[in-house]
Amino acid sequence: TGLSRPQRILKAVQKNAKKGDPQSVIAAIDHYCRHKEWAMNVGDDKGLILDSVVMEVNPSSALELGTYCGYSTVRIARLLPAGSTLITVEFNPHCAVIARQIIAYAGLQDKVKLMEGPSGDLIPKIKEQFGITSFDFVFLDHWKDRYVPDTKLLEECGLLRKGSVLLADNVICPGAPEYLEYVRNNPRYETRYFPSNLEYTKVEDGLEKSVFLG
Ligand SMILES: Oc1cc(-c2ccc(F)cc2)cc2cccnc12
Numbered sequence: 016t017g018l019s020r021p022q023r024i025l026k027a028v029q030k031n032a033k034k035g036d037p038q039s040v041i042a043a044i045d046h047y048c049r050h051k052e053w054a055m056n057v058g059d060d061k062g063l064i065l066d067s068v069v070m071e072v073n074p075s076s077a078l079e080l081g082t083y084c085g086y087s088t089v090r091i092a093r094l095l096p097a098g099s100t101l102i103t104v105e106f107n108p109h110c111a112v113i114a115r116q117i118i119a120y121a122g123l124q125d126k127v128k129l130m131e132g133p134s135g136d137l138i139p140k141i142k143e144q145f146g147i148t149s150f151d152f153v154f155l156d157h158w159k160d161r162y163v164p165d166t167k168l169l170e171e172c173g174l175l176r177k178g179s180v181l182l183a184d185n186v187i188c189p190g191a192p193e194y195l196e197y198v199r200n201n202p203r204y205e206t207r208y209f210p211s212n213l214e215y216t217k218v219e220d221g222l223e224k225s226v227f228l229g
């Protein structure tokens with residue numbers, strides 16, 4: 016009973032962050048999850064790698080699979096150029112409710128479109144719903160058994176183009192072995208592993224960056 020973990024995270028943001036200041040929202044969540052209670056945000060260590068890849072790609076169109084409370088949504092959207100759109104997909108309606116509030120608190124609601132539902136059902140609807148031809152950048156951070164089917168679906172729906180960059184969280188912990196197998200043995204991808212650690216811990220984890228070659 017009482018507040019859920021996402022609700023406690025939202026409360027920490029409202030208490031410790033400044034409205035309209037994405038960096039303070041990120042810092043408030045990281046402080047709470049490092050010192051009060053762990054949560055499955057990409058976190059500050061892997062977040063620096065995420066930031067550098069987003070800045071390198073400088074995407075006009077970006078997709079995130081797995082919103083959770085919106086921490087990485089804020090990390091990505093804060094770096095997007097004016098006029099760009101980040102679509103984020105969340106399966107859990109309660110998380111979606113919290114994420115919308117955290118994204119709005121950061122002042123990034125105009126750059127972000129949150130879709131609620133299973134990624135496998137929503138990905139085929141993105142083109143018609145948002146008029147997006149393809150994604151420059153995709154962040155995979157949802158359930159690990161969906162990484163391969165959703166990557167194949169993005170290919171089949173023509174949502175990837177030559178040079179599209181996929182960045183996948185948790186390829187070591189909890190692990191996405193089938194996904195690593197898929198991108199590392201596929202001539203249509205140029206892939207590289209960025210070692211880091213599981214959010215707020217010393218446990219090994221990392222991000223796999225894969226460029227679609229068309
Ligand atoms: O970054 C993440 C971490 C974990 C996770 C949960 C329990 C552990 F003991 C270790 C890792 C799960 C995720 C599920 C979805 C997206 N990201 C996750």
Ligand SMILES: [Mg+2]
Binds near residue numbers: 055184
């Ligand atoms: Mg993750």
